[in-house]
Amino acid sequence: MSSLFPALAGSPGERVALRFGDRTLTYRDLASAAGATAARIREAGRVAVWATPAPETAVAVVGALLAGVPAVPLNPKSGEKELGHIVSDSAPTTVLAAAGDDLPAALAGLARLDVDIDGALGHGGGSAPEDRAADGDPALVVYTSGTTGPPKGAVLSRRAVAVTLDALADAWQWTGADVLVHALPLFHVHGLVLGVLGPLRRGGSVRHLGRFTTEGVARELGDGATMLFGVPTMYHRIAEALPGDPELARALAGARLLVSGSAALPVHDHERIAAATGRRVIERYGMTETLMNTSVRADGEPRAGTVGVPLPGVELRLVEDDGTPVASYDGESVGEIQVRGPNLFTEYLNRPDATAAAFTADGWFRTGDMAVRDPDGYVRIVGRRATDLIKSGGYKIGAGEIENALLEHPGVREAAVTGEPDADLGERIVAWIVPADPQAPPSARELADHVAGRLAPHKRPRVVRLLDSLPRNDMGKIMKRALTQG
Incomplete structure (x- = not known):
């Protein structure tokens, strides 16, 4: 090399x-x-x-x-x-x-x-x-x-x-x-x-802001920078700031590429940024063990809510609980993402047991992420197997699409969805909501009807819990275990 x-x-x-x-x-x-x-x-x-x-x-x-x-x-x-x-x-x-x-x-x-x-x-x-x-x-x-x-x-x-x-x-x-x-x-x-x-591999330049601010983004993109990398928390703050910041809107409009990763960017924020700037944020999907697996391409359709198609050299499949490949690209059939290719990690240091458990017998890495594929091959992640796959009333439901639907409600500032045991359904859907107005939060019935009208009745939350904020890690990812264990 x-x-x-x-x-x-x-x-x-x-x-x-x-x-x-x-x-x-x-x-x-x-x-x-x-x-x-x-x-x-x-x-x-x-x-x-x-x-x-x-x-x-x-x-x-x-x-x-x-x-x-x-x-x-x-x-x-x-x-x-x-x-x-x-x-x-x-x-x-x-x-x-x-x-x-x-x-x-x-x-x-x-x-x-x-x-x-x-x-x-x-x-x-x-x-x-x-x-x-x-x-x-x-x-x-x-x-x-x-x-x-x-x-x-x-x-x-x-x-x-x-x-x-x-x-x-x-x-x-x-x-x-x-x-x-x-x-x-x-x-x-x-x-x-x-x-x-x-x-550095491309021979280009990187400008690190030190600490994220929308002012810093506007300054650098307005001064010759061409690309912005961020996580959903950053793009959410950008979406919130855009209505009152024409300089930020102009700077983003002039960027060649806006990329979000590390967690799903809510569709609501996608649409707010696109409406204000005329530019679409694209998403990619990867993890520590695999580096990058998929991305929306610069010359492809920047479809909100998807992470695009497999990158060159990466094989990707969805599998059922028993390991059977999901053959349908119907946008509805949920399976665990497994990947194979030269992008994968070599091993977990000093952990041969964990390394072996992470791979199938034929060499596919078990990501633990659940997804569906659209008819043209675009991948839409619906959540983590451990925390975001809810089995309710005989259905396999991804928390991510419910979260996106909840965020479209004007009374919802932030949302997370989990499952909890239910004697009748197996699991019931729980919505954790940070209301836009803490003094007048939307009712549980209102939110359930809102979701049922956008997705399907079996995907509506059965329980709504109000919070002042959602627990997040350094990358802005919601820590759902902290919700369910709290």
């Missing part, structure tokens, strides 16, 4: 590679800083990266990849127990951080290496070292959220990273001329692999 970052080889130019606030690195700067980091860790074995939203994080990860050393991104917001588990499990020899970062006690046993960007640049420019690592070598160990136990480390190969980014380049017509804006954390696939390594 050729280098992961062709633009760093040979004589890197003066095109901007990274911009974090007022700190900018050209490709020549990045080659020098990442090359200097690579030289210092080449024999390190495995390194942890204190993944703050700063250029040092990008330099550290690129330096590790140039050195052929697997990197373990660490979430700076993780608690001591979780960090301790990740360090013990992944056994890095060194932690890379910015010079001023205050590291927690859980990392005290590791050698510390400060990423010195200014020092590297002070010694003059230069090209990065030649990338000699093999395709199958590990590039990253990214830890999952650990909703059913301690986080597991998904080992992602260099091949998986490269083929995913190249498949997205095909789907999104992504080139070195593109300038990406985002404000995503850098310890997971969306923010780090797609949001930083993606532009």
Whole structure:
């Protein structure tokens, strides 16, 4: 395989590679800083990266990849127990951080290496070292959220990273001329692999906002940026701000591509953004273990509520509970998504049991996500098997479509749907609602009739519970276990 970052080889130019606030690195700067980091860790074995939203994080990860050393991104917001588990499990020899970062006690046993960007640049420019690592070598160990136990480390190969980014380049017509804006954390696939390594592999630029604001989005898209990556929470805030912010509307209208991921973007927000800007947000579907599986293509139909079609090289099928493939592309038949392809992770670190359980006998990865396929092959995710598939009255119902219907009600600000045991139905549908007006929330009957009129009577919520807010994680995903266990 050729280098992961062709633009760093040979004589890197003066095109901007990274911009974090007022700190900018050209490709020549990045080659020098990442090359200097690579030289210092080449024999390190495995390194942890204190993944703050700063250029040092990008330099550290690129330096590790140039050195052929697997990197373990660490979430700076993780608690001591979780960090301790990740360090013990992944056994890095060194932690890379910015010079001023205050590291927690859980990392005290590791050698510390400060990423010195200014020092590297002070010694003059230069090209990065030649990338000699093999395709199958590990590039990253990214830890999952650990909703059913301690986080597991998904080992992602260099091949998986490269083929995913190249498949997205095909789907999104992504080139070195593109300038990406985002404000995503850098310890997971969306923010780090797609949001930083993606532009660098193309030879383009990334501008990281540090902290998401609609003002920052408007400023950067209005100043030559062409793409925006975000999660549904960010796009919801954009949709809320658009009616009173013509500058934001103009900036979004001028973007080449608006991409949402990590969770489903409600159809209501899709429509509000499209109405205000004339631009459609497209969605893609992936996870830590698989990187990216599907996407709406830049030259395809930007259909709200879908995650598009399988990316080049990715095989995707839906299966019944007994493993029988779902043959119907009818937009109604629900099955679990299983995928196969070079984008998949290699293993769960130190967990051969979990690795084996994650795959079928014929090599398909069990995602745990439930979906339907439209007649033209578009995939619509209806929820997670563990929390979003509700079996009620003999029907298999996906929580996602009910949530979208509820969000179309003017009295609903936020919505989540779960199931709970019911002696008659097996499970009854429960709607968790944050009302638009807490003093005058919609009634349970009103919401049930609203859903039944849009979907089908058996999909109406039988119980409505009002909340001040929905519990969410760092990526803006609703934590349904916190609802049902609370």
